[in-house]
Amino acid sequence: MNTPSSKSSPLPITREQALALSVPDKLAFFQGIRLNHPRVNQLLKGLEIMALPGSGTDIALLIGPTGVGKSTLVDGLRARIYQSYQQELGEDPSFIPVVVTEAPSSGERGFAWRMFYLRLGEALYEPLMDKKQETALRDGRVVVRHVASGTTVTALRVAIEKVLRARKTSLVIIDEAVHLLRNLNGNTLANHMDALKSLANICGVTLAMVGSYDLLQVLDLSGQVARRSAIVHFQRYLTGVPEDELAFRKTLQMLQRQMPVEGMSDLARYSLNLQEACVGCIGILKDTLSRALGMALLDGGRWSEGCLEKALLAPHQTRSILDETLQGEARMRSKNFGSGSFQASAKEFKEAECMSRGAA
Amino acid sequence: MSQGNTSETEFDLIEVDPSALLPPRSRLAPLKPLGLGTPYRESLSSFLQRLADQHGLSPKVLARELVLPRLGINRREQASQADRLWRTSFFNGMGKVPQKWVKILEELTSVKRLDLLTLLPLQSKVGMPGISSPTRRWCPICLHEGAEEGIPYGQLLWEIGIVTACPKHHIKLVNSCDCDPAKAHSSLKSKHLPQLCGLCGNSLALRPGIPVEAASEAELHRATLVAELLGSNLFEPNGCTSHGAGIVPFLQVAVLIVGDECAARTARILGVSKGTLSGWLNYHHLPSLAHAVSIAEVFKVPIAKILVGEGSGDFSSLRPKELQRISHRRRLRRNCSKDELERKLQEILNAEIPVSGREAARITGNSNRGHYLSFPELSRAIAKRSLDQQHKDAQKRREEGLLLIRDTAMQLANEGFIPTRKRLEERIKGVSTFFLSNERDECRRICVEVREEILFPKRSSC
Numbered sequence: 001m002n003t004p005s006s007k008s009s010p011l012p013i014t015r016e017q018a019l020a021l022s023v024p025d026k027l028a029f030f031q032g033i034r035l036n037h038p039r040v041n042q043l044l045k046g047l048e049i050m051a052l053p054g055s056g057t058d059i060a061l062l063i064g065p066t067g068v069g070k071s072t073l074v075d076g077l078r079a080r081i082y083q084s085y086q087q088e089l090g091e092d093p094s095f096i097p098v099v100v101t102e103a104p105s106s107g108e109r110g111f112a113w114r115m116f117y118l119r120l121g122e123a124l125y126e127p128l129m130d131k132k133q134e135t136a137l138r139d140g141r142v143v144v145r146h147v148a149s150g151t152t153v154t155a156l157r158v159a160i161e162k163v164l165r166a167r168k169t170s171l172v173i174i175d176e177a178v179h180l181l182r183n184l185n186g187n188t189l190a191n192h193m194d195a196l197k198s199l200a201n202i203c204g205v206t207l208a209m210v211g212s213y214d215l216l217q218v219l220d221l222s223g224q225v226a227r228r229s230a231i232v233h234f235q236r237y238l239t240g241v242p243e244d245e246l247a248f249r250k251t252l253q254m255l256q257r258q259m260p261v262e263g264m265s266d267l268a269r270y271s272l273n274l275q276e277a278c279v280g281c282i283g284i285l286k287d288t289l290s291r292a293l294g295m296a297l298l299d300g301g302r303w304s305e306g307c308l309e310k311a312l313l314a315p316h317q318t319r320s321i322l323d324e325t326l327q328g329e330a331r332m333r334s335k336n337f338g339s340g341s342f343q344a345s346a347k348e349f350k351e352a353e354c355m356s357r358g359a360a
Numbered sequence: 361m362s363q364g365n366t367s368e369t370e371f372d373l374i375e376v377d378p379s380a381l382l383p384p385r386s387r388l389a390p391l392k393p394l395g396l397g398t399p400y401r402e403s404l405s406s407f408l409q410r411l412a413d414q415h416g417l418s419p420k421v422l423a424r425e426l427v428l429p430r431l432g433i434n435r436r437e438q439a440s441q442a443d444r445l446w447r448t449s450f451f452n453g454m455g456k457v458p459q460k461w462v463k464i465l466e467e468l469t470s471v472k473r474l475d476l477l478t479l480l481p482l483q484s485k486v487g488m489p490g491i492s493s494p495t496r497r498w499c500p501i502c503l504h505e506g507a508e509e510g511i512p513y514g515q516l517l518w519e520i521g522i523v524t525a526c527p528k529h530h531i532k533l534v535n536s537c538d539c540d541p542a543k544a545h546s547s548l549k550s551k552h553l554p555q556l557c558g559l560c561g562n563s564l565a566l567r568p569g570i571p572v573e574a575a576s577e578a579e580l581h582r583a584t585l586v587a588e589l590l591g592s593n594l595f596e597p598n599g600c601t602s603h604g605a606g607i608v609p610f611l612q613v614a615v616l617i618v619g620d621e622c623a624a625r626t627a628r629i630l631g632v633s634k635g636t637l638s639g640w641l642n643y644h645h646l647p648s649l650a651h652a653v654s655i656a657e658v659f660k661v662p663i664a665k666i667l668v669g670e671g672s673g674d675f676s677s678l679r680p681k682e683l684q685r686i687s688h689r690r691r692l693r694r695n696c697s698k699d700e701l702e703r704k705l706q707e708i709l710n711a712e713i714p715v716s717g718r719e720a721a722r723i724t725g726n727s728n729r730g731h732y733l734s735f736p737e738l739s740r741a742i743a744k745r746s747l748d749q750q751h752k753d754a755q756k757r758r759e760e761g762l763l764l765i766r767d768t769a770m771q772l773a774n775e776g777f778i779p780t781r782k783r784l785e786e787r788i789k790g791v792s793t794f795f796l797s798n799e800r801d802e803c804r805r806i807c808v809e810v811r812e813e814i815l816f817p818k819r820s821s822c
Contacts, residue, residue, distance in 0.1 A: 036372050075378050082381035093386040093470040125385050128425055132416035135551055141561035144418070146548045159416035166389030166414065254371050 018260035023297045026260040030293055033258050037251045037282060040073050043232055047077050048084075050230055051098065051171040051206055057230045058200040059193075061218065062210040063332075064234030065325035067284035070210050073234060074100060074173055081171070098171040099123045103179040111180050111192060117156035120172070124163050132159045157199075164203035172200075177209035181217065190221050197228075213328025233332060236280030236325065239272065248275045251282055255289055261296050264303045277312050279321050288312055386470040387426065388415060393477055394513045397596065399587035400502070400528070403452045404461065404477040406514030406554040411469065419446050419552050430464045449492040452519040454483045473597050477516060481594045485606055485667040487646040490521050497533040499526035500572060503555045504565035512565065514554035520586055522650045525575030527583040532573045537564060585656050585663055586649075592664035607652065609669035611641055614659070616743050617732050621718055630655060698734060705731065705738045714749040717742055762799065764788060766806050773814040779807040 018029040043062075050057045064070050081098045088095055101120045106112040121129040134145040134155035145152065164172070174180075180192050200207045209215055219229055237244040237251075249271040256267050267274070278284040291311035296303045313321075391411045395401040412422040424442035433441060450457055458478040466474050475481065479491060497518045506512030517523055518533055525532050539560035550558050557564055564570065575583070589595075615626045615637075627637040631654060639645045647655070656663045701724060708720045720742050721728040732739040768787050769779035777783060781803050 033373065038371075078378040079381055082378060086381075089383055092390075093384070094388075094390045096382075096385060125387065126389075126415070127387060128415070128417055128421065131421050131425070133418060133551075138561075142551045142553075142556055142563075143549045143561050144551050155416055162414055162416065163389050166391075250371055254373075258373070 015258050015260055019262070021260070026297060027290065027294055029260055030258060030290055033255070033286075034072055034075060035251060035254055035282070035286075036076065037254075038247045039234065039237070039282075040069065040076055043073055043234060044076055044080060047073075047208070047232060048080055050232075051077070051081060051208070055206065056228070057206055058197060058228035059218075060206060060208040060230045060232060061215050062208055062232045062234060063213055063215055063328070065236055065279060065281055065328065066212055066321060067279070067281040067287065068234050068236050069281070069283045070234055071175060072283070074175060074208075074210060077173075092168075094167055096124060096167040096169050098173065099169055100173040100175060102175045103177050105176070105179040105182065110188070111182075113195075114153050114156060117153065117160050120160055121156065121163065124160075124167055124169070126159065126163045129156065129159070132156055134158070161199065161202055164199075164205055169203070169205055171208060172205050173208040173210060175210045178211040178214045180209075181214055189217070193218055193221055212324070213331060216328075216331055235329075237275060237282070238280055239275050244280070245272065245275065248280065248282075248285075252285065255286060259289065259293055261293060261301055261303050265305070267308070270308065277318060279318065279325055281321075284313070284321070386468065388468045390469045390471050393471065393474065394511060395515065396476060397591075399589075399591035400515050400517060401590060401595070402477055402513045403516040403519050404458060404465075404474065405446055405451050405519070407474065407477055408446050408461075408465070409552050409554055410511075410513065411465070413553055418550075419443075426468060427461065427464050430467075431460055449494045449519075450488075452478050452516060453492045454479045454488055476595050476597065479516070479520070482649070482667070485594075485646065486652055487648045489648060491649050493519055493521045493523075495535045497524075497535045498554075498564055499529055499531065500534055500564060500566040500570045501529040501531065502526060503563075507555060507563070507565050512553075512555035517583070517587055517590060520649065522653060523583045523586050525579040525583045527580060527587045530575055530580055532575045532579065534564075534570055534572070536571075537562060538570065581657070582653055585653050589663040589667075592662065594664050594667065606669055607647060607655075607667055608641060608643065610655075610661075610666050611637070612747075613740070613743075615641070616717060617729065617739075618659075621716070621728065630658060701726065701731075702735055702738070705735055705742065709738060709742055709745065714745040715742070716746040719746075758799070762802055762806065765799075765803060766810070769806055769810040770814065773810050778815065779810050781807070 013029065018026055021029060047060070047062070049055060050060050062070055062073070078098055078100060082089065085095070085097050088097075099120065101116070101123045104112045104115040104119065106115055118129050130150050132151045132155040134147075134152045135142055136145050137143075145155075180196075181189060196207055196209075199205070209218070216231075219231075237248040239245060249268055252271050252274060253266075253268055256264060274285060274288070278288060288308075288311050292307040295307040295310060299307070312318075388411065391407065391414055393402050393407055408422070409419050412419040415422065420443040423446055424438045428438045428442060445451060445457060445461075448457070451461070452458060458475075458480060462474045462478065462480065466472060482491075498514065499518065502515065503512045517527075523533070537557040537560065539557055539562060549561075551561055552558055555564055556562070566572070611626075614630075615621060615623050618626060618629060623637055623641070624634045627634045630637065630651075632651065640647050652663050652666060655661075656666055659666075704724050705720065708715060708723060715723070717728040717731065717739060720739075721731060724731070728739070731742075765784060765788070768784055772779040772783055772787065781800070784803065784807075
């Protein structure tokens, strides 16, 4: 059997063992650290249910600020699904319950569907994606549409539909889904969403689109899209909320314990400052600690508080991320997305009715 | 500071890369073969075409990129062989090509027992020549029904040379689409599926332009027999495939019982030459499937039973034309009562020296056929005991012959002559030239051993 893009699992080495490695290896060791923290655990349960066949969700939007840890959450979801299907995976070597792909940003005008399908096919271990045939009916006869480029987007799409059904995939996760929204005009976004929704319907899969708050505009497209969609909001850890501050501090301590450098003071005293500087996002925190670690290692393995300060994002960068996050959170609050309460639904219904009566 | 509700267990390292939790996956998505367990099972070439279509590929590209490299065929040959091998008549047969392709396709798709889509279960039971049809054939009505159910496919039955009719719809198999070659697509535009013409792309299912002709009784009977074979245990996943003694025991009993121990008579009944029957009985070659069908037609026994060596118990209920002629000429004689005959046969069976069925008939004063019709079990036991004794005697004679050869070779060596077969022939009086030429390899081996032992011993190192 073939695993075209197989990754071998990282050797489980400890921090003490990592201390003996070279500088690049130490950095790679810390980069490879993945941490479960309360937000991740809360969201994983909900996502796992959404991924089940017959859950009533065609499209799930996993939304959160940049650097909050959405990709780590996706990894955790994948691991959980694989663990729960271990027996079926052993019995059926063709079964792939979940597949993750990244929406491409090729730099060309519009969304690169060809590249998207090629990547999705590769993730599904589908061979020879560049040689897929498109068939057409001409005068009652079946012919193959021969093209110089080897394959067409239609052929790729049909191949993807077939392989999703054959591999019994129930969840397709599209990371960086905001690339679908770039450089669009007119009804193009609606067309894109129709294409994805049709893929979900035909193949019986749930599509999970992962990205920033920009993805919310997908829900404004049509009632049909809104009806079969669900939102999973990956919130940052907020300052001023005691539980969030405690969770952030504990996460910081866990990460510090894994840093392969000696002589570190307890970073917990900087927890609040770091929480503000990293906008409450664990991903940004980890990147900051990685940069600090790099600086310390290049300085002969000597840690100092200066490394941490130098590793922080520039104020304007932090501001930019914060503004974007606040806007997104405001949209979430104003639209009552994810509230799931009768009050919110009733309020929305009354507002819509008043507007239509006013218009009439 | 408030403790909050977080616990230490909510913070843990994720130590395993999720990709490591996914065991190796099959290269191709699986495809369920159709018609398994029935006489109308799919053929391997149809499976390959549907598999390629499932993956949006042509069979040629699938073969060239995924199968042929695993066969060890080099890149230059791949292009020419890729589109040739799966279209050949032997692709669904019994040889090395279907064996290798079955193994590779099973690895690629993780679908088991793809050999049941070929004639591989008949390997070592029937001969290969002429087993496969040289041209593509199909039943338009079967394809039409398959299309209505959603998945038309090509049947293994259509790939067998002696089948010329559809046993389900009682029509002759069609081998031509009747399309205009001038309107044929280029090979790049041809779509290969079991229900489509590879030249024009038209459907091969029932439509005006596809001729449909009623099949004759003989064609239908043959097709039905072969269909029964494909639906038998031999083609079941848990049925006997390599087990079973083969057709020879059936033929041996046929010679004993029906031919009255006369191979020439049995050969006449079967419609083959004595040499052919002798070749079968001595395991020199296997009967073809066409011969197996003829044998099944003559004796009215299912082919599957013949091929595993069973089905010989029903001769008494048979009335092939030849047997009727014999039974007129040689009537059943019984010189004693049935009980006395049974007692005599029992005595013969328990006697110290085994005797043949003919000899037993001489002793009792009845015919061998009469013994079989009255007491088939006893008659069979007597014949088997006699055969076993004949084999033992043959083995003993062989061993004695080889011993004599060895002694003579040693004698020659002691006299200073290098033992050779010619010298052995001149010296040995008690062993026939026929034996010496049959046991040529043994002779040579003995001569070499004696030579090394006596004439050119190896010096032991001190």
